[in-house]
Amino acid sequence: xLYRENGQFKTSYRSDLQIFPILQxxxxxxLLLAAAYLVVPLLASDYLFRAILIPFLIMALAALGVNILVxxxxxxxxxxxxxxxAGAYGAYNFFARIPDMPLVPAILLGGLCATAFGILFGLPSxxxxxxxxxxxxxxxxxxxxxxxxxxxWLVNDSPSGSVGVSALSVLGLPIDSALSKYWFCxxxxxxxxxxxxxxxxxxxxxxxMAIRDMDVAAAVIGIRPMxxxxxxxxxxxxxxxxxxxxxxxxxxxxxxxxxxxxxxSFRLLFMVIIxxxxxxxxxxFGAAFIVVLPIALNQFLPTLAGAVGxxxxxxxxxxAELMIFGALIIWFLIVEPHGLARLWSTGKQKLxxxxxxx
Amino acid sequence: MKLRSLLTTGLVAAAALSAAxxxxxxxxxxxxxxxxxxxxxxxxxxxxxxxKQDYLKMINARDGGINGVKLTWxxxxxxxxxxxxxxxxxxLKGRPGVTLFDPQATGITFALTDKVAADKIPLLTLGYGLSxxxxxxxxxxxxxxxxxxxxAADVLVQHLVKKxxxxxxxxxxxxxxxxxxxKEPIPLLQERARMNGFELLLxxxxxxxxxQKAAWLQVRQQRPDYVMLWGWGVxxxxxxxxxxxxxxxxxxxxxxxxxxxxxxxxxxxxGAKGYHALNLNSSGTQPKVIQDILKTVHEKGQGTGPKDEVxxxxxxxxxxxxxxxVEAVRRAQERFGKGKVMTxxxxxxxxxxxxxxQKRLDxxxxxxxxxxxxxxxxxxxxxTWVRVxxxxxxKWNITSDWYQADESIIxxxxxxxxxxxxxxxxxxxxxxxxxxx
Numbered sequence: 001x002l003y004r005e006n007g008q009f010k011t012s013y014r015s016d017l018q019i020f021p022i023l024q025x026x027x028x029x030x031l032l033l034a035a036a037y038l039v040v041p042l043l044a045s046d047y048l049f050r051a052i053l054i055p056f057l058i059m060a061l062a063a064l065g066v067n068i069l070v071x072x073x074x075x076x077x078x079x080x081x082x083x084x085x086a087g088a089y090g091a092y093n094f095f096a097r098i099p100d101m102p103l104v105p106a107i108l109l110g111g112l113c114a115t116a117f118g119i120l121f122g123l124p125s126x127x128x129x130x131x132x133x134x135x136x137x138x139x140x141x142x143x144x145x146x147x148x149x150x151x152x153w154l155v156n157d158s159p160s161g162s163v164g165v166s167a168l169s170v171l172g173l174p175i176d177s178a179l180s181k182y183w184f185c186x187x188x189x190x191x192x193x194x195x196x197x198x199x200x201x202x203x204x205x206x207x208x209m210a211i212r213d214m215d216v217a218a219a220v221i222g223i224r225p226m227x228x229x230x231x232x233x234x235x236x237x238x239x240x241x242x243x244x245x246x247x248x249x250x251x252x253x254x255x256x257x258x259x260x261x262x263x264x265s266f267r268l269l270f271m272v273i274i275x276x277x278x279x280x281x282x283x284x285f286g287a288a289f290i291v292v293l294p295i296a297l298n299q300f301l302p303t304l305a306g307a308v309g310x311x312x313x314x315x316x317x318x319x320a321e322l323m324i325f326g327a328l329i330i331w332f333l334i335v336e337p338h339g340l341a342r343l344w345s346t347g348k349q350k351l352x353x354x355x356x357x358x
Numbered sequence: 359m360k361l362r363s364l365l366t367t368g369l370v371a372a373a374a375l376s377a378a379x380x381x382x383x384x385x386x387x388x389x390x391x392x393x394x395x396x397x398x399x400x401x402x403x404x405x406x407x408x409x410k411q412d413y414l415k416m417i418n419a420r421d422g423g424i425n426g427v428k429l430t431w432x433x434x435x436x437x438x439x440x441x442x443x444x445x446x447x448x449x450l451k452g453r454p455g456v457t458l459f460d461p462q463a464t465g466i467t468f469a470l471t472d473k474v475a476a477d478k479i480p481l482l483t484l485g486y487g488l489s490x491x492x493x494x495x496x497x498x499x500x501x502x503x504x505x506x507x508x509x510a511a512d513v514l515v516q517h518l519v520k521k522x523x524x525x526x527x528x529x530x531x532x533x534x535x536x537x538x539x540x541k542e543p544i545p546l547l548q549e550r551a552r553m554n555g556f557e558l559l560l561x562x563x564x565x566x567x568x569x570q571k572a573a574w575l576q577v578r579q580q581r582p583d584y585v586m587l588w589g590w591g592v593x594x595x596x597x598x599x600x601x602x603x604x605x606x607x608x609x610x611x612x613x614x615x616x617x618x619x620x621x622x623x624x625x626x627x628x629g630a631k632g633y634h635a636l637n638l639n640s641s642g643t644q645p646k647v648i649q650d651i652l653k654t655v656h657e658k659g660q661g662t663g664p665k666d667e668v669x670x671x672x673x674x675x676x677x678x679x680x681x682x683x684v685e686a687v688r689r690a691q692e693r694f695g696k697g698k699v700m701t702x703x704x705x706x707x708x709x710x711x712x713x714x715x716q717k718r719l720d721x722x723x724x725x726x727x728x729x730x731x732x733x734x735x736x737x738x739x740x741x742t743w744v745r746v747x748x749x750x751x752x753k754w755n756i757t758s759d760w761y762q763a764d765e766s767i768i769x770x771x772x773x774x775x776x777x778x779x780x781x782x783x784x785x786x787x788x789x790x791x792x793x794x795x
Contacts, residue, residue, distance in 0.1 A: 051448035055441065096782065149536055149562070156782075159545045159775075160538035162468045166783040176476065252444065253472040256465055256538045258565060259440055295445060298435070314433040315395035315404075322396075 003351040019197060036186060041179050049178035052292055057185040058246045059291045063271040063283035064189075064196055065239030070269065071277035072200055073232035074212030075125050076133055079140030080240055080268040082121075085260035086144060087114035087241025088248035089154055092163055095249075096156050103168050103175065107188075107245040114241020115234045117144075122233030126226055129215070141262050148257040164254030181250050188246060192239055197280050199235065208232050209278070240268075274332060276341025285340035293328070297321045385699055387424065387687060389414060389431040389680075390450035392461050397437040398566035399591035401621040402672055403462065407433065408663035409676025410460070412651050415662070417684055419654040424688050425696045430455070438591075440465045444473075451477055455699045457687060458482050458709070460679055464539035467500075472783075474499045479702040480686075480709055484679045485510075485615055485638050489542055490775035492768075494710065494738035495788045497776070501709050501738045503682060504731060507588075508771065509742040509763035510614050510636055511543035514586055515550045516761055517612070517746050526555040531582035533573055533589070533597060536562035540588045543614075545775075547586075549767060567593025574600040587613040587635075594622035598630045608633040609748075618747060618754070619671035628751045637747035637756060639678050639727050643669035646723030647677060671754065674727065681722055686712060710735050710793070729760060735793035742768075 003024050010016040020026045044053060066080045091110025095101050121140035125133050148154055148161070155163050168175040175184050199205055207228040210218035219225055248255045267290055275286020298321050305312040312320065336343045350357065393407035394400060414429045423429055432453075434446035443466030447459060458480040461467050467487040474481045475498065482501045483491070489508040491500035519525055532547060534540030544560065551558040559582055561573045567589055574597075577585060585606065587597055594617045601608055609632030613622070618635025643652065648669045656665050667673055683705075690700045690708030700708070713732045719725060731740035746758035780786065 045452075047448050047452060051445040055445075145564075160468075160541045162465075162538040164468070164472060164783070166472055166785070252440065252469050254468045255440070256468060258465060258537055299449075313395075314393060314407075314435050315400075318396040318435040318437065 003348070003354075005352070017201075019201070033190070037183070041182065044182075046178050049182050052295060054178075054181055054185055054251055055247075056287055056291050057182070057189050058243050058251055059268075059271065060284045060287035061185075061189045061192060061246065062240050062243035062268055063275060063287045064193060064280060065236045065241075065243060066268045067272045067275070067277065067280070067283050068196060068200065068208070068239065069232050069236035070272050071279065071282065072205060072212060073208040073229065073236075074129075075122070075229060075232060076130065076269075077137040077236075078134050078262070078265050078269065079121055079137035079144075081260045081262060081264035082140040082144035083114045083118050083237040083240040084244025084247060084264065084268075085148055085257065086117040086237070087111055087244035088255065088260065089148055089163075090114060090241065091245035091249065092165060093154065093156065095165055096163075103170050103249070107242055107249065110245040111238045111242040114244065115238040118233045118237025118240075119230055122230050122237075125229045125233065138262075138265075141265055145257060145261065148260075160256075162254060162256040165249050166253070168249060175250070185246055185250060188242065192242065193280060196235075196239065200280065204228075204231060212278075270329070274329060274339055276339030276344075279339070279341040281344065282339050282341035285344070289332075289340065294321050294325055297324055386428045386430040386455050387457055387699055388453045388455040389429060389457050389683065390446075390453065390459055391431050391433045392436050392443060392446050392459065392463075392466070393433050394436050394438045394462065396435065397439075398568075399438045399463075402591050402616075402619060403438070405619075405621070405663065405667050405670050405673040406462065406676040408661075408667065409673035410680045411662040411676075412655050412668070412673075413647075413677045413680035413684070415655045415660060416647075416651045419658070419660075420650055424684060425691055427687075427691075427697060427699055429684070436461070436463065436466060438463050438465070440469050444469050447473065451479060456702060457700070457705050458683055458702065460484070460683070464542070465537065468538060471497070471500060477702075478706075480706045482679065482683060482709070484675070484682065486539070489546075490772050490779060492737065492739045492772050493776040494734070494736050495776075496780050496785075497738065498788045498792070499706065501733075503709075503712075503733070503738070503740050504638060504678075504728065505615075505739065505742050505744060505763070507539075507542035507614070508546040508768055509739075510744065511546045511586070512550065512763040512767060513636065513742070513744050513761040514612050514614075515547070515554065516764065517758060518584060519554060528556045528584070529559060529580065529582040530556050530584045530586060531559040531561050531577055531580065532586045533561045533563060533570075533577070534586075535567055535589050535593055536564050539590060539616075543586075543588060546767070546771065549771065553767070563589070563593060563597075565593075566591060568596050570596055570600045573597075574604045574606070577601075577606055578604050583610065585611045587611055587617045589613070589622075590616045593617075595625050598623065598626040598633060602626070602629040612636075612746070615744065620754075621672070623749045630749050631751040633749045634746050634757070635749075635754075637671075637745045637754070639671070639674050640756070641669060641671040641674050641754060645669075645674075645725065645727050647681065647727070648674070648723075650723060651677070678724070678728060681724065682712065682714075685714065685722070689713075709733060710738070712740060735788075735790075 005022050008023055020029060069075050069077050087110040090113025091106045094109045095106040124136040128136055155161050175181055207223045210223050211228045215225055271286030271290045274289050276282030301317055301320055302312055391410055394403035414431050418429050434450060436443040436446055443461055447470055460482045461470055464486050467483050470481055480499055480501055484503045485505050487502050489506035491497040491502050547558050559580055561576050563570050563573050589597055608630055611633050613635035615636040615638040623630040652668060655661050686705055686708035687700050689711055690704040694704045710733055715730045729741055729743035733740040742763040743760050745756050745760055747754045748757040
């Protein structure tokens, strides 16, 4: 009864085109944002911030970027970890080499490095698509693995190949406490998510979706495939690159190339597929599922096992975590192949008709 | 309905968990144990983790803790992955009575180095981690006790010089795990190559190291006089098998101490005969500390792993790590009050003032396992004693005298590396007065 749009008339194009056309949605989002910015900081512990919320926010941002490429433009990519690495090492080089480089421009410049890298490795998408492209983008991953391990210049001549940053600050405010890191990531995520949402609603997003749905038809109606595909690679890898820079700077602090290995590329792709292809919200759901669930399982399982009188070893716990996680992935994909975001919108649709479904 | 029952289960679990953690507030010294019993490094990570746990159990059972303070611990599985390691660290660092962290992985050590400085918790990296962290005034919270990759590489070169007389014009290949772990020794080996006049070939192997065909093709082409093996986990046994397939003589191969345990050679057996590796600690069940563990823990059926692995190389290394940690707590108690739970900062004082002479080692049951070591505020390593061992097809035998790393090479490199680290991070050296607290 509560969730319906009766009586909400749209009398201008402006109101018809807003992001959340239903009043209750606007209300809910405002509440959610207020909770994320103000209530969570009051309640969350240091551990929750550093180990769960911050990685969740950063991975949500990365998944959002991957979703633009994979979900909206239909260009399957296995090189997301490489784009994150390009962002992280790009930002690191600006930050370490230029004296008094401010943090935010360094991260954005890192994102631009990832953009250039993404466009370069997006070029094959003009010729190949689908699984073939997925394999071609894998080359980006291997290239990045090679470059950041071997090219000394990229890691500022660090003998071990591991680099780190410290003393981060924005406009004179230090980013070292858990709370400041959380807010910093949250602001980045909010701003970029809003931009991305508007981008996919606009002309360029429609071009991407047209290319995804049928590229020949899109070309016939006047969409330039080259422009659409490369712009999707550019925007996506920019966002992924920013997420990579945040992952390195804010979450890890000191990192090595293995932090952006091919595993990460796969995890990002899983986030997008499980979260929901072609949906901004899907990135958030997917990141929550992939980042938070294993850790939550890892902590709850001993208690659950203890409740039925079992004692579970560390190794057994780790195996159980993998098995349950894998089973859940399969279960979710069978129940809803379009991901968690589709489950959510189905739920919303049902709510609209409740209590008199027809 | 289904969803609701799922939600209820989740909430019940959450409530149970918070209740469980609320109970654990007693006066106990807590040891967070980061471990990996799964993944490609599990064969080596498991005995190590078992040794660490068994030692704590033994101290509780035999001595009733440290001067009456009970020891508690919790394992957290990292799978050798840096992000999971960071998560484990964040999860366990806030526990009451937390002592110190031993992350068991070079990658996690790198990621934690900045974090422990902010949280003021010591980071014990026995035989691994950052080589430059030997400089305690630049790295107040890192403790690479007993040696680093630089001291290991230096000793290996010394051993070859002693064997061969002169390395001039010789070719030495470094087959290394392509990660910070494998790359750490390179600067020192390059320095040594300049000094001793040998040619250094760098042959990387991509992690985790099961694919080494290309690396050994290079070895076959270049025919180096010696191969140094800088591997961990499955990479070591693979390298030995590849050497066998390539026909490279195993007695020309020298591994670091992380490539010199039973899991590395057992599967290769006879094929690894003649292979040498550094020996940071002895193995076997003769030492008193191992006997005590067998008596007070394993014979009561409370052992952590299989009984026949007790006393293996990595198991013993776990025991030593834990023995030194416990000793640091005991040392700290001598100053800050016996029978009290030590804070991480007090434990750091203990780690900086370790003075294990032969008499103390005998008391601890570590006779013949390690050499005496003593640390200070500026030297966080304590000692660099190490021997070389050789695999005879069935067991490891010690085949050399004790070596120490050459101070005249290591010292300036540590100093320069630490200075670079400090200037990169815009930090300053620790004040001398800080050493007393």
